[in-house]
Amino acid sequence: MNKPMTTTTSSPTATTVRIDYAVMLDQRSKVLILIGVLLGLFLSALDQTIVSTALPRIVADLQGIELIGWVSTSYLLASTAMVPIYGKLSDIYGRKYVLLFGIVVFLLGSLLCGLAADMTQLVVFRGLQGFGAAALTSTAFAIPADLFAPAERARYMGLFGAVFGLSSVVGPFIGGLLTDNLSWHWVFFVNLPLGVIALGFIVAKLPRLHSGLMPAIDYAGAATLLLTVIPFLLALTLDKNDYPWTSPLILSMFAVSAVGLVLFLLIERRAESPILPLHLFRIPTFTLTALIGVTVGATLFAAIFFLSLYLVNVLGVSATAAGTTLIPLTLSLVVGAMVSSQIVQRTGNYKWVIIVGMAIIVGSLWWLTTLTPDTSIWMVRLRMIALGLGLGPSMPILNLAMQNAVPRTDLGAATASRQFFQQIGQVVGSAVFGALLTGVLTTSLSTSLAPIQAQLPPDLAARFDSSALRNGMSAGEGASGEVVDPAVRIEQAIAEQFAVRRDLITRALRDADPAAIATLRSDPQLPAQQKAMLEMVETLPAAAREQALTQVLARLDEAEQTARAEGRALGQQISTALKNAFTDSVTTIYRYAVWLAVIGLILALFIPQLPLQRSYGQDLPPLME
Structure with a gap:
């Protein structure tokens, strides 16, 4: 093993030795560290993909589509706010300890999510998961910057895309x-054995991996960061039907967030070891990649999160088939990440790789806006392949470009900050696109269902109210878990009504049952001829009652066939309206996502092309963050 590179520091709160793991560790040790890091990252990424395919069933079971955005929002809210804080703590106490803490918290959250009895509980426990997952992502993206110079690091960046790709291939299928x-409870419980494996490996193989420094902890910066982020995102994500944009609560949250931002900026300007060094924004590459990260985070969420709703509620596939439809996306993402990493490794040119990736994202999102209720599953998969080929080069190479441009002393803070902005994009995307989905879906369903409901009996029309149907086709599941088509549901309801009427008429005419006779007499819809027959039924001989019963039942059978045919037609209209409403809602989201991706593409054109550093050099300060 090579002799470690060390340097002294003049900070009164730091130790005198800075550990440089890029020089200290041999190649075998670095590979083992990467394996441990990728295991932790895989655990976090798997949870996101495995949950997405179960969402339609979760919504149908817990009945809370108005909180569907919060299932991911609460997770991303906690993880976003904590990423830069965990990044700083891992420098002080060691990446290993932060990673172990994060996995334990993540597994506790997984257990509680699996036991959730309603959507509110699920949202809260997903937040706990996110609190733990932030430690996994912050350490995962910081450690490569500890271990490798930018020119050498390029070949490894594709591994992180591959981990996300693998989790996305395995996750949706298993989910x-x-x-x-x-x-659906088991999509959370499955994290437990995987987490135990990751814990065992990290305890056995991962060194402490700390900087050797003890800078002052920026408690005030952490507090004001949370004060800025949490109220802002809560104001965005609260249901605007209950809390309009101009309501006192929403305005108060925005005001608190604005005050928190001012305080955060003032504190970070004076902090000895700030969570977010403000001087980084003077570096064009850092600023541009941070802004692009926001757009990529939001568009990635829109592209993947809402696709399962389209697949289940429009194309009518099972949760398993919905998961396998995402496999082409992740496979192409892995290919794009690995190939682009090798191109950058050999050519040293990362700018045009990023631009090409962003251009493909724009084209793919536009293609997704053309989805219709008649789009085949294979055409959806082709769209996913194209999107993956764009996302693969964009995400890891953006990180590499940023790390190559910032001073070595700020690598850790810069990496955590860029991840922070990308997750901010995901959280805002989940909130805004979730609200957009609910609004468009409710309006579309109310408009298209009103004339259909008017043709149904009041009790049956209530079963197809827009507020219930917006939870999806799965809201009509049978006891065995199969999805019941609206036409089938209406036919079943009509058959049940006629069966009750048939039983009453049989008991009234054949048995002269006083209770059945009284029930039929009180029915205002009973034909006058049958009412007259009931008046004299007790005086008729048995043979005459049997003959009358046969005639009435024959007419009843004819009426039932007519009613069932009409009901089937109305059910098909409801099904068509539901599919059109979900398609319109999802494609509307994609139309907005296209413009976000266009902004990201324009920003990518201004990224400076800097030479990749072949080594840190003895004259550069060793890695601190």
């Missing part, structure tokens, strides 16, 4: 399989 064959 759909568990949802269809066991229950």
Whole structure:
């Protein structure tokens, strides 16, 4: 093992030795560290993909589509606010300890999510998961900057895309399989054995991996960061039907966030070891990649999160099939990440790789706006392949470009900050796009269902109210878990009504049952001829009553066939209206996402092309963050 590079520091709160793991560790040790990091990152990424395919069933079971955005928002809210804080703590106490703490908290959150009894509980426990996951992502993206110079680091950046790709291939399939064959609760419980494996490996293989420094902890910066982020995102995500934009609560939250931002900026300007060094924004590459990260985070969320709703509620596939439809996306993402990393490694040119990736994202999102209720599953998969080829080069190479441009002393803070802005994009995307989905879906359903409901009996029309149907086709699941088509549901309801009428008429005419006779007499819809027959039924001989019963039942059978045919037609209209409403809602989201991606593409054109550093050099300060 090489002799470690060390340097002294003049900070009164720091130790005198700075550990440089890029020089200290041999290649084998670095590979082992990367394996441990990727295991932790895989655990976090798997949870996001495995949950997405179970969402339609979760919403149908817990009945809370108005909180569907919060299932991811609460997770991302906690993880976003904590990423830069965990990044600083890992410098002080060691990446290993922060990573272990994060996994334990993440597993506790997973257990509680699996036990959730309603959507509110699920949202809260997903927040706890996010609190732990922030430690996994902050350490995962900081450690490569500890270990490798930018020119050497390029070859490893594709591994992180591959981890996300692998989790996305395995996650949706397992999530759909568990949802269809066991229950959605198991998409959370499956994290437990995987987490135990990751814990064992990290305890055994991962060194402490700390900087050797003890800078002052920026408690005030952490507090004001939370004060800025949490009220702002809560104001965005609260249901605007209950809390309009101009309501006192929303305005108060925005005001608190604005005050928190001012305080945060003032504190960070004077902090000895700030969580977010403000001088980084003077570096064009850092600023541009941070802004692009916001757009990529939001568009990635829109592209993947809402696709399962389209697949289940429009194309009518199972949760398992919805999960497998995402596999082409993740496979192409892995290919794009690995190929682009090798191109940058050999050519040293990262700018045009990023631009090409962003251009493909724009084209793919536009293609997604053309989805219709008749789009085949294979055409959806082709759209996913194209999107993956764009996302693969964009995400890891953006990180590399940023790390190559900032001073070595700010690598850790810069990496955590860029991840912070990308997750801010995801949180805002989940909030805004979730609210957009609910609004467009409710309006579309109310407009299209009103004339259909008017043709149904009041009790049956209530079953197809827009507020219930916006939870999706799965809201009509049978006891065995299969999705019941609206036409089938209406036919079943009509058959049940006629069966009750048939039983009453049989008991009244054949048995002269006083209770059945009284019930039929009180029915205002009973034909006058049948009412007259009931008046004299007790005086008729048995043979005459049997003959009358046969005639009435024959007419009843004819009426039932007519009613069922009409009901089937109305059910098909409801099904068509529901599919059109979900398609319109999802494609509307994609139309907005296209413009976000266009902004990201324009910003990418201004990224400076800097030579990749081949080594840190003895004259550069060793890595601190």
